[in-house]
Structures are given as C-alpha cells and as structure tokens.
Amino acid sequence: MKTRRTRLLTLLAAAAAAFVMTPARAQSDTVKIGVILPMTGAQASTGRQLDAAVKLWVAQHGSKVAGKTVEVIVKDDQSLPDQTRRLAQELVVNDKVVALAGMGITPSAMAVAPIATQSKTPLVVMAAATSSITEASPFVVRSSFTLPQVAVAIAEWAHKNNIKRTVTLVADYGPGFDAEKYFAERVTLNGGQVLEKLRTPLRAPDFAPVLQKVRDAKPEALFVFLPSGQGAAFMKQFGERGLDKAGVRLIATGDVTDDDQLADMGDVALGVISSHHYSADHPSAMNKKFVADFMAANKFRPNFMAMGGYDGMRIIYKALEASKGAGGEALLAGMKGQIFESPRGPVLIDAQTRDIVQDVYIRKVEKKDGQLWNVEFDVIKAMKDPGKQK
Numbered sequence: 001m002k003t004r005r006t007r008l009l010t011l012l013a014a015a016a017a018a019f020v021m022t023p024a025r026a027q028s029d030t031v032k033i034g035v036i037l038p039m040t041g042a043q044a045s046t047g048r049q050l051d052a053a054v055k056l057w058v059a060q061h062g063s064k065v066a067g068k069t070v071e072v073i074v075k076d077d078q079s080l081p082d083q084t085r086r087l088a089q090e091l092v093v094n095d096k097v098v099a100l101a102g103m104g105i106t107p108s109a110m111a112v113a114p115i116a117t118q119s120k121t122p123l124v125v126m127a128a129a130t131s132s133i134t135e136a137s138p139f140v141v142r143s144s145f146t147l148p149q150v151a152v153a154i155a156e157w158a159h160k161n162n163i164k165r166t167v168t169l170v171a172d173y174g175p176g177f178d179a180e181k182y183f184a185e186r187v188t189l190n191g192g193q194v195l196e197k198l199r200t201p202l203r204a205p206d207f208a209p210v211l212q213k214v215r216d217a218k219p220e221a222l223f224v225f226l227p228s229g230q231g232a233a234f235m236k237q238f239g240e241r242g243l244d245k246a247g248v249r250l251i252a253t254g255d256v257t258d259d260d261q262l263a264d265m266g267d268v269a270l271g272v273i274s275s276h277h278y279s280a281d282h283p284s285a286m287n288k289k290f291v292a293d294f295m296a297a298n299k300f301r302p303n304f305m306a307m308g309g310y311d312g313m314r315i316i317y318k319a320l321e322a323s324k325g326a327g328g329e330a331l332l333a334g335m336k337g338q339i340f341e342s343p344r345g346p347v348l349i350d351a352q353t354r355d356i357v358q359d360v361y362i363r364k365v366e367k368k369d370g371q372l373w374n375v376e377f378d379v380i381k382a383m384k385d386p387g388k389q390k
Helices: 002-019 044-061 081-093 104-119 131-135 147-160 174-189 209-219 231-240 264-269 286-296 304-323 328-333
Strands: 030-037 068-076 099-102 123-125 139-144 166-171 191-199 223-224 249-253 273-276 337-343 346-348 354-369 371-383
Touching: 030 044, 030 081, 030 139, 030 223, 044 104, 044 304, 068 081, 068 209, 068 304, 099 104, 099 304, 099 354, 104 123, 104 131, 104 139, 104 174, 123 223, 123 304, 131 139, 147 174, 147 223, 147 273, 147 354, 166 174, 166 209, 174 191, 174 223, 174 328, 191 337, 231 264, 264 371, 304 337, 328 354, 346 371
Parallel strands: 030 068, 030 099, 099 123, 123 139, 166 191, 166 223, 223 249, 249 273
Antiparallel strands: 273 354, 337 346, 346 354, 354 371
C-alpha cells in the first residue's frame, strides 16, 4: 500500500511540474502562439474578426521571427469560460505555446489568467474590455481597449452638448458594469442625472421590455453598451419602438454601431454618436491600407475586434524579436512599454499596468457613397484606463 501511495504521489508531483512550467522550455526552431477565440456560438462575429486579423498580420509579416518559425494555433471556445480554461491548459502543457491570446469575453480572460500566472505565459487580451483583467495576472497584456476609456469619453461629450438627463442600458456582465459605472460617475460629476440603470442578459437578450422603460422615463439621451454582435438587433428594436422619433438621443460605445454590422442597421443608425478607439473610417493612410488589405482578404469590413487582433500580433512579434524567441518573463518584458503607430492611431502599452493607452474618438454615423460609416469628429488623445486612475 505504501509503495502504491508513493508512486501516486510521484505521478502527481510530475503532473504538477508539467503544468507549472517555467520559461526554460526545450529549445526549438518553432515558437507557438495559442489563440483562443469564439469561432462559433453567440460571439462568433468576434472570433471571425479576430481570426481574420491574425491571419492578415502573419500574411503581411511572415512566419519567421528571431530566426524561428511562428506557428499560430487557433482554438474555438464558444465563449464558454470552462472550455477556454481547458483549451489554455492544453496549449500550455501539450503544445508548449510561448504566448496565449484572444479572449473574446471577460469571463474567458478571467478563467485563463491563473494559468498565465502559474505557467509564466504572457496572455495578450485582444478583445475583452473589463478594466480589472490586467490586474488578474501579472502576465496579462491588453491590445484591445477598456470600457471605462470609452464610457468616460462619451459622458464628457454629453456634458459638452448640454445633455443632462440620461438612462443607461448595458449588458449584464463585467464590461457592462464598467460602462454603467464610469458613465454614471462622470455624468453625476458634471452635474447631470442618470434616471435609470437598465441591464440586459449577455445571451439572447430581448430589448423590447427595457426600451419601453426608457420611453417611460423620457430621458434626453439613452447611453448603451452591448457586446459586439448585438448592435443590429438593438438598433432594429430601437427604431421599431419609435424612440428615435420620441426625441431620445442615442449615445453609445462603439460596440453598438459595430463597423461589421452597420450595413445591416439601416437609416435608423444615422446620427448616432459613439465613442471608441477605432473606426474603419479612420482617415490615416495606414488605416486605409489596413482596411483595403483586410477587405481584399475577407470580403467584409474590419471592426474594432480586428484591430485588437492585428495589434495583438504586432505586440507578440516585436516581443519575440526582443527576447530572441524566448518565452516567459523575457517575452513579457518585450511587450511592456511598446510604443507604435497602429491603424487606429498611436498606441502605448503601459509598462506598469500592461494596459493600453490610446486615442479615443467621438464618431457620428453618416452615409458616404451610399454606405454607413462611423465618421470621427473629435478625439481625446493618449487616454489611459480611467479604471486604474483611482
């Protein structure tokens, strides 16, 4: 019995050692990057955009970095956090990836954060936008945005435009809580009122009941945050309920007027004001080339998720160059403090917080050459995450 127990303990110790890996992985001519995305399920549009952007980066910049061949392994988690965690474990232990990336929603990123810490594997969050994600592990780096960045920006615009009485409507999960909190705090600080705070389920929301509550409250404006992919359904019901004709202005984070879905929204979206870190209509030469290359490869317009995936790959590639192909803490060090010009504009990865500092734009939905676009007309330069300034 003692022998069997000793053997079992030995096996368990070996398994633990295999999981809690150190950066001293076996030398290889190949470095692997594990990208976990929601390729199917409710957030499939997020996965589609991120996957296309990752492929575009590799097509443009090649699969050789620091003398090593880069292999990108894409896994579908369906935005199910338990599945995300399992896939991350397999990628770290079996595939021996030097970096994890993707993370379509906040619960997925939070599920993987402990694995990043234990295995000392940098985790590049390309989509999820809750402020606290980078605090969940010292190995998390963000290439997307945070909801406090864009919620504060649109709240400031509302104040400048004398909008005093608002209602908030957000998806009932982490980013929604951030959007609601930071919008309401800034509105109140500026002397305005939030008449009501409404929330909808993350999965399969029905907007009709909450839109009726909005109509009854009679605000000057409705502030909305919804995850990528829900904007078209919301805009349809907003129009059907006649809120646009009832004098309720719609102001939102850019997820609602998602570039990938604008064409499906129709004229009800015209005039919607939103704040975001990226628009496919951003007028820089770099972005015009990015959009043209992306559409030539995919036959659909890139959105802000694509931008997070594209820049996320840039961060990993440049860090691999700095670490000479090594993973672990050396790779993380190469990610911290990166400064570069992106199709979205100037970007800094803050060396202390590992979060993104970027311009946030105020945009209006307009029609150009028969198509709807988020046209930028104002900007807050070099905006840090307000969630980390308290």
